Amino acid sequence: MEKLLSRPRRAAEPLHPFWVIVGKEMADHIRSWRFIILLSLIGLTCFGSLYTGLNNIGTPKAEGTAASGSFFFLQLFTATDGTLPSFIVFLNFLGPLLGIAMGFDAVNSEMNRGTLSRLLSQPVHRDYLLNGKFVAALLVIAALFFSLTFLMTGLGLIFIGVPPTACGFLRILTFTLLTVLYVAFWLNVAILFSVRFRQPATSALMAIAVWLFLTVFYPILIRLAAKAFAPDPGGMALLDGSLIRYEHTVLNLLRFAPGQLFSDATTTLLMPSVRSLGPLTMDQVAGAIPNPLSLGESMFIVWPQLTGLIAATLGCFVLSYVSFMRKEIRAR
Amino acid sequence: MKEPMIIIDGLSKRYGNLLAVNGLDLTIYKGEVFGLLGPNGAGKSTTILLLLGLTEATAGKVSVCGFDPRRQAIEVKRRIGYLPDDVGFYENRSGMENLLFTARLNRIPKDEGVARARLLLEQVGLAGYADKKAGTYSRGMRQRLGLADVLIKSPSIIILDEPTLGIDPQGVREFLDLIVRLSREQGITVLLSSHHLHQVQQVCDRVGLFVGGKLIAEGDIDALSAKLFESEPFVVEAGIACSDGKPLSKGEGAPQLAESLCRLEGVGSVDYSDGLFRIGCVRDNAPAIAKAVMDAGYGLTLLQKKSHGLDEIYHRYFEGGGPYGKTA
Numbered sequence: 214m215e216k217l218l219s220r221p222r223r224a225a226e227p228l229h230p231f232w233v234i235v236g237k238e239m240a241d242h243i244r245s246w247r248f249i250i251l252l253s254l255i256g257l258t259c260f261g262s263l264y265t266g267l268n269n270i271g272t273p274k275a276e277g278t279a280a281s282g283s284f285f286f287l288q289l290f291t292a293t294d295g296t297l298p299s300f301i302v303f304l305n306f307l308g309p310l311l312g313i314a315m316g317f318d319a320v321n322s323e324m325n326r327g328t329l330s331r332l333l334s335q336p337v338h339r340d341y342l343l344n345g346k347f348v349a350a351l352l353v354i355a356a357l358f359f360s361l362t363f364l365m366t367g368l369g370l371i372f373i374g375v376p377p378t379a380c381g382f383l384r385i386l387t388f389t390l391l392t393v394l395y396v397a398f399w400l401n402v403a404i405l406f407s408v409r410f411r412q413p414a415t416s417a418l419m420a421i422a423v424w425l426f427l428t429v430f431y432p433i434l435i436r437l438a439a440k441a442f443a444p445d446p447g448g449m450a451l452l453d454g455s456l457i458r459y460e461h462t463v464l465n466l467l468r469f470a471p472g473q474l475f476s477d478a479t480t481t482l483l484m485p486s487v488r489s490l491g492p493l494t495m496d497q498v499a500g501a502i503p504n505p506l507s508l509g510e511s512m513f514i515v516w517p518q519l520t521g522l523i524a525a526t527l528g529c530f531v532l533s534y535v536s537f538m539r540k541e542i543r544a545r
Numbered sequence: 546m547k548e549p550m551i552i553i554d555g556l557s558k559r560y561g562n563l564l565a566v567n568g569l570d571l572t573i574y575k576g577e578v579f580g581l582l583g584p585n586g587a588g589k590s591t592t593i594l595l596l597l598g599l600t601e602a603t604a605g606k607v608s609v610c611g612f613d614p615r616r617q618a619i620e621v622k623r624r625i626g627y628l629p630d631d632v633g634f635y636e637n638r639s640g641m642e643n644l645l646f647t648a649r650l651n652r653i654p655k656d657e658g659v660a661r662a663r664l665l666l667e668q669v670g671l672a673g674y675a676d677k678k679a680g681t682y683s684r685g686m687r688q689r690l691g692l693a694d695v696l697i698k699s700p701s702i703i704i705l706d707e708p709t710l711g712i713d714p715q716g717v718r719e720f721l722d723l724i725v726r727l728s729r730e731q732g733i734t735v736l737l738s739s740h741h742l743h744q745v746q747q748v749c750d751r752v753g754l755f756v757g758g759k760l761i762a763e764g765d766i767d768a769l770s771a772k773l774f775e776s777e778p779f780v781v782e783a784g785i786a787c788s789d790g791k792p793l794s795k796g797e798g799a800p801q802l803a804e805s806l807c808r809l810e811g812v813g814s815v816d817y818s819d820g821l822f823r824i825g826c827v828r829d830n831a832p833a834i835a836k837a838v839m840d841a842g843y844g845l846t847l848l849q850k851k852s853h854g855l856d857e858i859y860h861r862y863f864e865g866g867g868p869y870g871k872t873a
Contacts, residue, residue, distance in 0.1 A: 227652040237646060244637070327633025331694065334597055334627035335650040336619045541600035543590070544629030544706070 238349030312399030556605035580749030626695030636680030684711035784847030792820025
């Protein structure tokens, strides 16, 4: 990012071809209708959920309770009365859509327009194109989400008049980074399909199918299968720990869906009172002080989720990389 | 001393069961205009992709300006300008912007890039369309913009794959003239692939005939015809009619006549269709043929000697003539 900003000032030295591609891709994104539509959609979402958040945020309660003063502000992103989803639920839903929309025709449209063979016969490495497309879309997404989050924070500040604490602000920043990472995963899925499938429509459909499967059908399937293996709640299950093991297994299986990882991680980050993502026994809870966790402790809880998301993103990237590097580039 | 620019050694490329390029050996020297002539699907485009490192060879070696396109792709692509048969541009950008994008990818400083782009747009006759969006260009205009796009990086080799498709005849002439002029003035090596033999004949110093993934002959037009028609450098065409004036058809005595013509000294092969005989000869013996026809009791309506142009070569090799049948 820094490189991108500082390079053009030195006019004597021409820009590195990689940044030329990134610059062109960013310009393409920003000028495209698709982006404008998505931008307004996500903008509307923000203001919708800001409204929900403000209506349900309540009043700052006394120190020591779950919604204590120091993290009161964070409720802006999570509070809901059930009629409209909160900001994080909206993002869990719209983030993938944004990622898919920005990536599904990344490579195959260049191929269909006949620009790919022209571009790759220039002295650039083949991966510049793939990396350039990814970085450009990521920069645009990051800029978009950071400005939206800051906008929400600012508006929230004006309306409720209670500023976030430094720790709360850090949590908001981490949350935004996490959102960008989550969208980056879906962007990579879409880019992978755009390398794999010749028709943009096919690749868009595939990406949406994968997204639907992972967010809607996968949890249903897991729960259905889990029911068959559920231990008898009346018997010894609770005592010998098999119920706990069972619950953990189901949760872990659910976590193969990136949406679950994202909602686990955001919930923990934005609700400092969440201290575990799985079931806790009475023994574990006994004696615990109902105090909010520090950012470090929350991060510690979501570290596996974070790693999982990064790994999935990298995995998709590697796959598209491998299939693109060996691809034959024909004119149209 | 001729300096080799492109050296292809035993190059093969296989797609499943199809051998698209089969053991190709070819050397192209600096400053020459080489024509790669062959029918559709002969493997011309595949060979070009292999030269650029845009696809991987199954076997064999390629060297472009001393670099291997697979390992040193950047060095190769810095020196080659490639114009595909159906070149595409970013349609929501103007022609000028498209050229400048290429210039920036080649690390040409901005001012120089703008100046070069202006000059080239003028050379290819698109000066008036520089600021129009590339999406509004016609096919021929896109092709000409493609040539400017190739030239903006000052390549030492230009590879053109069917470059004149979709350009009107006047445009084709200008296009080819421009290429030849550049080659002569700046010593640029040009590899032109085409199935349009007249264009190839018009501009190329040397021609390679490409059929079924194999280079069956190469050389200038004269050398090529001498090589291909080694056994029968001369062809005599004779129109033969029966005594009643009708053309001699296949059923009535044509085989016998063909046989007797074959026995003539210096005649290699005889080929006939309705009333028209094509007689391949080692030397020019039209008088003997005329005499033999008269002796057999037929009339001559036509007797002409033909030289081997590319047309002849093309016809013979690409459209199912004998030798093609043997090589395939």
